[in-house]
Amino acid sequence: MPTVSVLSSHPCHLGEGPSWHPGRARAFWFDILDRKLLEMGLDDVAPRIHDLPFHATVAARVDDDRQLIASDAGLHLRSIDNGALSELRPFWDERPGTRSNDGAVHPSGALWISTMGWRFEPGFGRIWWYRAGELRPIVDGLTIPNAIAFSPDGRTAYFSDTLEHVIYRLPVDPATGAPTGDRRVFCRVSGGGPDGATVDADGLLWNARWGGHAIDAYDSDGHLVTTLALPARQVSCPAFVGPKLDRLLVTSAFEGYDEDTRAAEPEAGFTYLVDGPFRGLPPSAVLIG
Incomplete structure (x- = not known):
């Protein structure tokens, strides 16, 4: 039976983008709205909190010393030792307000990154493919693109449009991570919107249900197989962490809460750790060229 505990009680306004760095044995995640990067070993008492000059959402491992940070200011390389940032390319979506x-990161080293409007404008959401310095759009016409994840064999990509309550699947080239066909509905989600996701070693897609107090697991046919209840209503993204990748870190948020709502849900924005009978996939490194 899975057990849920609080990894960090630091309340994130919009906790998102968790990742595990095996070379450093550290977890990383963001508070997007407050422009913070949080870093924590699983045995630490509290996270180390790094201030950022932009709203960042993705930290992809490059090697043991560097991360690729995606933000509203573009792509930056970050030194893990001292936090120094160097611009790789400016923000790539030409539309204002995104x-x-x-x-x-796909097993080939390709990074899929989504963009969206700050005001959740319909159709502003896109997904982009980046690999070895090349960047191009691959999915268009979304609103809040989320749930980007890949099957263990690298032949299937998943993504969602949160406000549509739909998760899609898309065939991709395992050698490059680029799409080879059209998207199809993988599953429809009720009781909340499909937010961030990750895939385990058995091919199950674990999806955070924003507004639903839950993480849901789907098999490769899109059938719901299990649900994990979380204290926070706005759970945002899971990631497998730990030396054996057998623990699930889950971020959450208090975005949009007024004073009364925060008082009624004091654990909103906490970061959780779920122990259970599962095992994640080793995180791939992004190829920057």
Whole structure:
């Protein structure tokens, strides 16, 4: 039976983008709205909190010393040791009022990154493919693109449009992570919107249900197989962490809460750790060229 505990009680306004760095044995995640990067070993008492000069959403491992950070200011390389940032390329979505959102690294080293409007404008959401310096759009016409994840064999990509309550699947080239066909509905989600996701070693897609107090697991046919209840209503993204990748870190948020709502849900924005009978996939490194 899975057990849920609080990893960090630091309340994130919009906790998102968790990742595990195996070389450093550290978890990283963001508070997007407050422009923070949080870093924590699983045995630490509290996270180390780094201030950022932009609203960042994705931290992809480059190697043991560097991360690729995606934000509303573009792509930056970050030194893990001292936090130094160097611009790789400026923000790539030419439409005003957009920012980066979800992202994940395909086994080929390709980084899929989504962008969206700050005001959730319909159709402003896109997904982009980045690999070895090349960047191009691959999915268009979304609103809040989330749930980017890949099957263990690298032949299937998943993503969602949160406000549509739909998760899609898309065939991709395992050698490059680029799409080879059209998107199809993978599943429809009720009781909340499909937010961030990750895939485990058995091919189950674990999806955070924003507004639903839950993480849901779907098999490769899109059937719901299990649900994990979380204290926070606005759970945002899961990531497998730990030396054996057998623990699930889950971020959450208090975005949009007034004073009364925060008082009624004091654990909103906390970061959780779920222990259970599962095992994640080793995180891939992004290829920057």
